[in-house]
Amino acid sequence: xxxxxxxxxxxxxxxxxxxxxxxxxxxxxxxxxxxxxxxxxxxxxxxxxxxxxxxxxxxxxxxxxxxxxxx
Numbered sequence: 001x002x003x004x005x006x007x008x009x010x011x012x013x014x015x016x017x018x019x020x021x022x023x024x025x026x027x028x029x030x031x032x033x034x035x036x037x038x039x040x041x042x043x044x045x046x047x048x049x050x051x052x053x054x055x056x057x058x059x060x061x062x063x064x065x066x067x068x069x070x071x
Contacts, residue, residue, distance in 0.1 A: 007063035014056025
């Protein structure tokens with residue numbers, strides 16, 4: 001797997017996780033009313049998804065930057 005496809009996969013996956021976190025746990029667009037978990041667990045899952053999404057997006061952007069700066 002080339003670095004460009006890894007960076008695309010990381011950015012795409014992170015973006016998808018971010019959208020999922022916004023829709024389900026931040027109740028954006030009023031699509032999901034109740035995710036079905038308790039308050040503390042909801043905060044923990046939401047925070048974890050946000051952390052993973054941010055890490056994926058930043059890692060993918062870094063890989064893309066490294067590839068373009070090496071050219």
